[in-house]
Amino acid sequence: MSGNQLLSSAFLVTWLAASLRLAGPVLLAALGETFAERGGVLNLGIEGTILLGALASFLVSLFTGMTWIALLVAMSVGIVASVFLAWVYVFVKASQVVTGLVFNVLALGIVSLVYRRAVGDSALPESIAMFHAVHIPVLTSIPVLGPVLFGQTVLLYITLALVALGQFALFRSNFGLSLRACGENPAAADSAGIPVDRIRYVGVLISGATAGMAGGYLVLSQVGLFRESIVSGQGFIALAIVIFGRWTPVKAAGAALVFGACDALQLSLQIFGTRIPSQALLALPYVVTILAISGLFGSRAVQPAALMQPYIKD
Amino acid sequence: MAKLLERRPMPADSPLAVCARTLAAFLLALVITSFLFIAYRANPLQAYFALFHEPFATLRGFGYSLLRASPLALIALGTIVSWRSGLAYLGFEGCFVIGAAAASWLALMTTPGAPLGSLPLLVFWMLAIPFSFAVGGLWAGLVGVIRARLGGNEVLISLMSNYVGIFILEYLVSGPLRAPGSLPETRQLPRGTWLPFIIPGTRAHAGILLAVLAAALVWLLLQRMPLGYELIVTGFNPLAARYAGINVARRLVLAAFFAGGLGALAGTVEVLGAQHRLMEGISGGVGFVGVIVALLARLNPIAAVPVAVLYGGMSVGGDAMQRRADIPSSITFILQSLAVLLVLISDVLRYYRINPSALWSRASEAIREEASE
Numbered sequence: 168m169s170g171n172q173l174l175s176s177a178f179l180v181t182w183l184a185a186s187l188r189l190a191g192p193v194l195l196a197a198l199g200e201t202f203a204e205r206g207g208v209l210n211l212g213i214e215g216t217i218l219l220g221a222l223a224s225f226l227v228s229l230f231t232g233m234t235w236i237a238l239l240v241a242m243s244v245g246i247v248a249s250v251f252l253a254w255v256y257v258f259v260k261a262s263q264v265v266t267g268l269v270f271n272v273l274a275l276g277i278v279s280l281v282y283r284r285a286v287g288d289s290a291l292p293e294s295i296a297m298f299h300a301v302h303i304p305v306l307t308s309i310p311v312l313g314p315v316l317f318g319q320t321v322l323l324y325i326t327l328a329l330v331a332l333g334q335f336a337l338f339r340s341n342f343g344l345s346l347r348a349c350g351e352n353p354a355a356a357d358s359a360g361i362p363v364d365r366i367r368y369v370g371v372l373i374s375g376a377t378a379g380m381a382g383g384y385l386v387l388s389q390v391g392l393f394r395e396s397i398v399s400g401q402g403f404i405a406l407a408i409v410i411f412g413r414w415t416p417v418k419a420a421g422a423a424l425v426f427g428a429c430d431a432l433q434l435s436l437q438i439f440g441t442r443i444p445s446q447a448l449l450a451l452p453y454v455v456t457i458l459a460i461s462g463l464f465g466s467r468a469v470q471p472a473a474l475m476q477p478y479i480k481d
Numbered sequence: 482m483a484k485l486l487e488r489r490p491m492p493a494d495s496p497l498a499v500c501a502r503t504l505a506a507f508l509l510a511l512v513i514t515s516f517l518f519i520a521y522r523a524n525p526l527q528a529y530f531a532l533f534h535e536p537f538a539t540l541r542g543f544g545y546s547l548l549r550a551s552p553l554a555l556i557a558l559g560t561i562v563s564w565r566s567g568l569a570y571l572g573f574e575g576c577f578v579i580g581a582a583a584a585s586w587l588a589l590m591t592t593p594g595a596p597l598g599s600l601p602l603l604v605f606w607m608l609a610i611p612f613s614f615a616v617g618g619l620w621a622g623l624v625g626v627i628r629a630r631l632g633g634n635e636v637l638i639s640l641m642s643n644y645v646g647i648f649i650l651e652y653l654v655s656g657p658l659r660a661p662g663s664l665p666e667t668r669q670l671p672r673g674t675w676l677p678f679i680i681p682g683t684r685a686h687a688g689i690l691l692a693v694l695a696a697a698l699v700w701l702l703l704q705r706m707p708l709g710y711e712l713i714v715t716g717f718n719p720l721a722a723r724y725a726g727i728n729v730a731r732r733l734v735l736a737a738f739f740a741g742g743l744g745a746l747a748g749t750v751e752v753l754g755a756q757h758r759l760m761e762g763i764s765g766g767v768g769f770v771g772v773i774v775a776l777l778a779r780l781n782p783i784a785a786v787p788v789a790v791l792y793g794g795m796s797v798g799g800d801a802m803q804r805r806a807d808i809p810s811s812i813t814f815i816l817q818s819l820a821v822l823l824v825l826i827s828d829v830l831r832y833y834r835i836n837p838s839a840l841w842s843r844a845s846e847a848i849r850e851e852a853s854e
Contacts, residue, residue, distance in 0.1 A: 209636070255822070255825065255826060258829075259825065259826050259828060259829050260828075261825040261826065261828060262776075262825070264569060264571065264636055265772070265773070265776055265821075265825065266822070266825060268571075268769050268772065268773065269773060269818045269821045269822055269825075270818070270822070271769075272766075272769075272770075272773075272814055272817070272818040273814070273815060273818035273819065273822065275811070275814060276811040276812070276813075276814030276815035276818060277811075277815060279809065279811040279814075280517070280809055280811050280812065280815065283809055283811075284520075400644070403640060403641075403643075403644070406637070406640065407641055410637055444652045444655075444656060446648040446649070446651050446652040446655075447648075447652070449644075449648050450644065450645050450648035450649070453641045453642075453644045453645050453648075454645060456641050457627075457638050457641050457642060457645075460633050460634060460637055460638060461627045461631050461633040461638065462627065462631030462632045462633040463631055470634060474634075475636065
């Protein structure tokens with residue numbers, strides 16, 4: 168493949184559009200996880216929550232054909248799952264790492280059981296009802312930028328709107344201030360009259376809601392079918408995006424785009440058949456994330472100081 | 482008004498209370514899972530019998546239980562060393578595949594005509610085990626260095642490092658080590674490098690002996706050696722350890738090295754004892770299940786091996802149940818993870834006591850209020 172081909176506008180459009188498309192679901196999950204972590208709770212259970220949301224949205228869309236209802240149900244399932252998770256994190260004060268990891272196994276078990284029970288061996292359609300790409304008359308016809316930015320499904324625009332809302336809520340609202348206080352110094356927050364446990368509950372619930380929606384996003388906008396391997400690590404990618412985005416919604420959007428771009432580039436390089444191993448591109452964002460949080464560049468100070476520490480009132 | 486959960490004046494920490502809590506958690510998990518069996522029109526008692534009969538009461542099944550238990554036990558031991566030293570390392574998926582890749586590479590070098598030629602079995606192991614231990618140790622040791630020298634968060638870094646390890650594996654089996662054929666996997670490893678089967682007529686291999694030996698060594702290290710004592714003190718209270726003259730940073734790196742080495746050995750025994758070739762997806766989540774095994778064993782190295790056999794055996798029993806009675810094997814996932822979650826949750830009863838009379842008194846209070854109106 169020559170350099171000209173790589174830079175040709177057709178390639179650029181396909182690549183950038185694919186980057187945005189792949190970045191969407193993980194960005195949504197990362198956005199909620201940012202809130203949980205800013206409150207001091209590392210919710211590793213989003214991997215399982217995404218899976219539950221994906222199954223819920225698949226089943227609803229399969230049986231009713233209503234995509235919006237499917238998305239809503241996925242979100243509700245995420246919230247219900249995270250009520251349980253939040254109770255274990257915040258009230259029981261069990262190890263957050265262990266709880267999250269075990270919950271992922273539990274979710275996988277539940278999902279594969281329910282899927283078999285609900286669908287079994289019955290014949291499935293090629294694809295369920297999905298969200299279609301929105302073509303905005305004038306904007307889509309702008310060269311390069313048009314098809315990239317304005318040929319996506321509505322879920323991407325919702326995600327971007329939520330990122331803006333999240334940025335505002337986290338840094339410009341009372342709730343955001345309380346949440347960050349609980350994640351930095353819960354004892355001080357408590358003595359300032361902030362209900363630490365309740366605020367942390369809300370943080371985890373937000374992460375559950377967006378994780379459930381991310382599952383719905385995957386199914387309703389990208390895959391159109393359900394497999395048990397549909398999530399396979401996307402929850403952990405979301406975790407990496409939160410860190411890479413330095414616990415800030417807007418920066419997380421940039422981080423998600425980097426991950427998506429590497430993934431998309433890897434896919435197109437495979438098609439062109441170059442000698443760069445595709446795994447090197449796939450591994451690159453993880454290496455960058457590791458370096459970003461290693462403390463080499465002094466970014467450690469950004470991490471919420473009370474992350475992973477249960478708050479026990481004396 | 483009386484509360485349903487009443488705070489205890491003192492945490493309940495007697496051995497009896499701990500045992501009772503854990504047992505109650507397991508029983509509750511069994512009861513909840515029973516309802517799933519009933520949903521499949523199976524008698525729960527028969528289902529549980531089937532779940533435990535095949536892996537523990539038949540020779541063939543027990544062989545499979547030991548086969549599954551070997552890597553789990555080694556990863557659990559790695560978890561125990563690192564977590565008790567205060568390093569919450571979670572990169573065992575990565576260590577596992579790195580160790581498996583190192584052992585496979587060495588094994589492929591010993592075919593006749595390859596650089597190392599045919600080696601006697603003992604010489605091969607004396608090379609392979611330290612080699613893969615060292616490779617895994619260095620892999621995880623890097624995370625230890627980042628944590629100890631730069632202060633990075635080891636949980637997040639080790640989680641991310643898993644993916645780097647897995648991509649390295651995928652690169653190796655789709656590129657340099659790939660065998661001709663359609664699947665991304667290596668050739669079958671030479672027979673001379675396989676771990677011997679230890680029970681005739683089963684697939685159980687010498688990996689479980691290695692796990693038992695490792696458990697004994699880890700116990701010796703942590704309970705009987707000054708170095709182990711220093712590791713545990715570092716885990717309990719790094720500041721106190723520093724005042725006592727312990728080089729905390731060095732101990733953390735060492736803990737990570739041991740953890741990575743043990744995780745790599747898990748990959749080694751899996752590839753030399755069970756799979757006999759390196760392929761994509763060889764780890765299949767075992768790096769996380771091993772951590773769960775360690776926690777169920779309450780980070781006790783002696784308990785790690787039996788818990789691993791129990792855990793491995795249950796997945797064997799689940800597969801058998803699916804084959805025979807068409808009950809999905811995912812029920813065993815649910816049973817296992819519910820058990821762990823409930824054991825975690827049972828810690829609530831350390832600080833709180835359930836007050837059944839509260840329900841009754843609430844009801845009677847409500848009646849009294851109504852009567853007074």
